[in-house]
Amino acid sequence: MKSDFIIALTQLAAERNLSKDIVLSAIEAALASAYRRDSIAAGQNISVKLDPNSGDVNVSIVKTVVEEVEDPLIEMTLADAKKISPIAEIGDNVPTAELPHSAGRIAAQTAKQVVIQRLREAERDIVFQEYSDKVGEVYTVAVQRIESGRHVIVELGRAEAVLPMSEQSPYDRYRVGQRYKVLLKSIDQSARGPEIIVSRADKALVRRLFEMEVPEIYNGAVEIVGIAREAGSRSKVAVFARQEGVDAVGSCVGLRGIRIQNIVNELHGEKIDVVEWSRDPTRFIKNSLSPALVMKVQVDQDEGTALAVVPERQLSLAIGKEGQNARLAAKLTGLKIDIISDVEATVLEAEQAKLAAQKAAEEAARPAPEPEPAPVVQEEAPAAVGEPIPAPTVVEEEEPEVLAPAAAVPEELQPAAEVAQPAAAEAAPVEEPTVTPEVEMPEVAEIGEYVEPEIPEELFFVEDEPEPVPVAEEATPLHDLPDDIWNISQGGAGDSGVIRFAEDIEELALRGSRGGGGRRRRGGGGGGNRRRGSMRRR
Secondary structure (H helix, E strand, O other), rough: OOOHHHHHHHHHHHHOOHHHHHHHHHHHHHHHHHHHHHOOOOOOEEEEEEOOOOOOEEEEEEEEOOOOOOOOEEEOOOHHHHHHHHOOOOOEEEEEEOOOOOHHHHHHHHHHHHHHHHHHHHHHHHHHHOOOOOOEEEEEEEEEEEOOOEEEEEOOEEEEEEEOOOHOOOOOOOOOOOEEEEEEEEEEEEEEEEEEEEEOOOOOHHHHHHHHHHHHHHHHOEEEEEEEEEOOOOEEEEEOOOOOOOOHHHHHHHHHHHHHHHHHHHHOEEEEEEOOOOOOOHHHHHOOOOOOOOEEEEEEEOEEEEEEEEHHHHHHHHHHHHHHHHHHHHHHHHHEEEEEEEHHHHHHHOOOOOOHHHHHHHHHOOOOOOOOOOEEEEEOOOOOOOOOOOOOEEEEOOOOOOOOOOOOOOOOHHOOOOOOOOOOOOOOOOOOOOOOOOOOOOOOOOOOOOOOOOOHHOOOOOOOOOOOOOOOOOOOOOOOOOHHHOOOOOOOOOOOOOOOOOOHHHHHHHHHHOOOOHHHHHHHHHHHHHHHHHHOOO
16 A cells, blocks of 8 residues: 555656645645545544555544634634643644545545646646746747647647737748747736747847847847847847947857858748947937948937938838838837938928028018117206115106197188297287187087088188180081092002001091181192192101
8 A cells, every 4th residue: 555655646746747745735635625525524624644655544623723612513612622732722723533534436536536626726836836937038849739810839848838820920830840939928827727928029039049149148248229120021130239349240140140040040031130239329320221321311309200311222222122121220219210312312402401591581681670769767856965866767768649630720710820939029029919700609509419600701712713725626527528538548659558547537637627628629729639649648
C-alpha cells in the first residue's frame, strides 16, 4: 500500500507538472468532500490527513470553539474543548472523533471528480503565476490548430495561447506544426482558466527582436527611440548612440547586413529602415524620409506640421507606395509632414513674396494716424506765502463744435454791427442805429393752428422783366426751293463727293430767302447756274 500510493502520487505529479504537496492537498480535499456525502458524517466538518510516507488516511470530525453554541454539529464550548485539548482557544478547530476511512462507490466517484477539478485549478493558477510577469517577452511557439474566424491556437509551453486575427501579420501563412516567434501581449484570468493573447503585428515585437540580435541595444550602448510599423510591409526604427564612438545605424545593420537580415527573415520579408535619431527636428525629418533625399525642411512646432522639399525626380520615392513612406515618417516624428517638389516650392515662394509685397504696399498707402492733441495746462494764481502750491490742473482741449450754416437773412433785417472800440469811442460821433421796420405779428393762435405772418411789401424784391428773345427770320418754305437743290452730285469736277443732309438744305434755303427768293434767282440768268454749280461742288 505504501509503495503503490507513493508511486501513484509521484506519477500524477509528473504528468500534471505539479509538486507532490499540491497533489497531496488535492487528494485530501477530494476525500473530505466524499466523506461529507456519507450519511454518518452528514452536516459535519470533516478533516482528512494523508501520510505520504505510510499512505495511512486519518478521517476526523472537527468542531469550532465558540462562546455560545448555536449548531452543535459544527460548534462546541471552550470548556468541552479544554477536555480534549488543554491548549484550545476560542476560534480553534478541534478534532472530536474519528471515522472509518472506508467509503462507498458514490463517495469514491465524487473523490475522483474532486481530485481532477482541484488538479486543473492548481494547473491554471500555476500557469497564470508563471506568465503574468512575462508580458512583453518573445516566445517561440508552434501552431496547434486553426479555428473558425482565422484565430490560431499556438502551444506556449504548458499552456495554450491565442493568436487573434487582429494580431496576425497580413503576409503570414499559418500551417499546423509551423514555428513562429510571437510577443506575449496580455494574460487574463477567466472562468475557463488563464486566457493568453500573443501577437505578431505589434511594434514591440520588432524592438524585442532587435534586442535579441544586436548586443549594443541589449547592453544599452544603443537605444531605440521610436518605431513606426505597418505589419508585414515596412517598419522604420529610430536609434540613438548613448556611448561615444558607437555607430548606432551600423550596429543595427551589422557586418554586410547580417543582423538586420535575420530580423527581416523572422518577420517573413518585412522591410526595415534604420534611421538615426536627432534632437534637431529638421535633421530628424530628413533622416526619417530616407531613402529619399530632402533638400529643405520647414518645421512649425506650434501647429505640429512640417514642409519637406525634395527634388522633382525623387518626389514619388519620398511619398512611397500609396503614401507609405510619408505616413511612417509622420508616425515616427510625431509631426504632420507635407512633401512638395523643388519646382512647387519655387512657385510657392514667388506667390508668398508677391503677397508680402502687396501687403507692404497697402501698409505704406494707409494714412498714418493723427497724433492726439496735447493737454492744456491751466495755470492758477500763485499761492500765498505759507500755503502749499496746488498741482496744475490739466484741462483737456475740446474739439470745436461744427454748427450748421445759418439761413441767409435780408440786409434790411440784419442789425447794424456794433464794434467795441474803447479807445476811439470818445472821438467818433455817435451814430443813430438803423431802425428795422417792425413786423406786425398776429395774435397768439390756438395750439395746433397755423397762422401765416403778414410781411410788409417793402421787404419783397421786384425782379426786372426779362428781355424779349429775338425771333429768327422766317425761313423759306420747302416748296419754294429750286428744283435742282435735291440733285446729288455724282463726283464731277470740283465736287468733294460729300452727301448733303437736311441741315445743308435748310441752310441753303435760308441763304436763298435773304437773296430774294429761289424762283427769282433761278430766272435771273447765269447767277443761278453758278450757284447751282457751287452747290454741286460742295
